Amino acid sequence: MEDLTSIRRSLQFLCVIALFVTAYFAKDLILPVLLGFLLALTLSPLSRALGRAGISNGVSAALLVGMSGSIILLLMGTSASTIALWSDELPSIGAQVQSKLRGMADTVETVRRATEEVEKMGESAGAAQEVVVKQPGLLSSAMSTGMKLGGTMAVTLILALFLLASGNMFYLKLVQSFQTLSGKKRALSAVYDVERRISRYLLTITVINAVLGVFVGLFLWMLGLPGAHIFGVAAFLLNFLPYIGGVIGAVLAGAYAIISFDTVGYALLAPIGYMFLTTMEGQLITPWLVGKRLELNTVAVFLTVVLWGWLWGIAGALIAVPFLVVFKVVCENVTALHIFSNFLDNRVERTDLELGRDVRTASQDSAPPTSTGQ
Structure with missing residues (x-):
């Protein structure tokens, strides 16, 4: 029996690896x-x-x-x-x-000079045999990407x-695949619950990100930053990356503001305002509109973004969190996957051990004091 269990777990592990390999090559x-x-x-x-x-x-x-x-x-x-x-x-x-x-430029210049010295040493060592690989032109790369x-x-x-x-065609097909009436009802209820919660979440987050992009674009435009609407679009897309997207957008806006404005102090208003808007959105607006039920574990969000970013690059990082929300809601509606939904949830439930300790503490506090002899 133990051999069958170990074989089953090994097969499940291999299936997970096969899924990731397939996702990597079939992007x-x-x-x-x-x-x-x-x-x-x-x-x-x-x-x-x-x-x-x-x-x-x-x-x-x-x-x-x-x-x-x-x-x-x-x-x-x-x-x-x-x-x-x-x-x-x-x-x-x-x-x-x-x-x-x-100040930072001096450090960069030092690194650049050291890199040039290393390159010269490599060129002198391999001067007899040099292979030049012609890179594709910018126009051909742009056409391929487009x-x-x-x-x-x-x-x-x-x-x-x-x-x-x-x-509702696919929902009806799913219901027809179950034999019993109770199974059909459970399946239909679960499917509608998944669709309702996911669609509301995705639509709400999309609208929030769009409004954030408008405010970021308007703020940078008021500062006088050229191409402020580009950073508004970038804020809309990057905000699908919790925690990371705001930092990336602020760094990009700050770098471009430094070369666009005369003083560094005024240029720093761009990343500061960007971070203020994204922080207000992430800490106040989104939790209030989305609610606590669909909040995700920070560690799970970070690992998911890293994983999908490694698999599919920028596109994978952008869809990582919506995909994680879909997976969490599905796990909540499938009994066998409840353990995964519990891990992904940001809420901390009181364990049986904590409840037992509280009960013992309460019983000790309510116990009458024992009298001591003279």
Whole structure:
């Protein structure tokens, strides 16, 4: 019996490794599919609201997905020219930051000189045989990235369109797979609970991040920072990364503000204001709107972001937390996975040991004092 248990655990461990290996090599296939499901879940409350208003699933799906695609294209179009200009000026940006941060620049210069000396030593040792690898041009790299991004967007939007237009078809298919009436009821209740909680969370977080992006863009625009709307879009995307995204956005805004403004003191207002807005959102607004039930363990969030960032890069890091919320809600509705949902939860439940200790303490406090003899 113990041998069967050890074999079963080994097989489960191998299956987990196989899933991660598959996800790593099948990124281009899995990523748009996962994004399509997340987009469909995010838009499902709006689709149901339109359905109650008498609009069919197909029409509401086309309206919502078309609106989402238009917003994405608009953001990309307004940001593309500025990002291209920044990429051309990247060497001069680095030089300007070094010139204004003179103390840090001295350290960087020392490291650069040491690196040059090491490179000269390597060149003198291998001067007889030198291999030059021609890197792909900037235009070809940009075209390849644009085609890949366009394909991902197309698959994501089309899949979300089909999922929203199908209505309750997949729920009915799931219910039909159970034999007993009680099993059908439990499955249907669990599916609707998962969809309701996840869709509300994703929609709420998306709206919060969009509002945060608007406020960040307006604040930086009031400071006079060029391309402030780019940092607004970046704040919207980076805020899907709890704790980490705000720091990254503040560092980027601070670096660009240093080269844009005359004084470093005034430039520091950009990262300070950025961090203030993200802190207010993370500590007050999001917990109040989302609620305690969907708060996640900080350690679990960090490890999930690191894992998905390693697997899929920036795209994986951005969808890590929404995916973790989906996984947590599913675990809460599946009895066999309750242990995982308990670990992912940010709430601390009182253990049986703590309850027993409290009971013993209360009984000792309520016991009458013993009399001592003369």
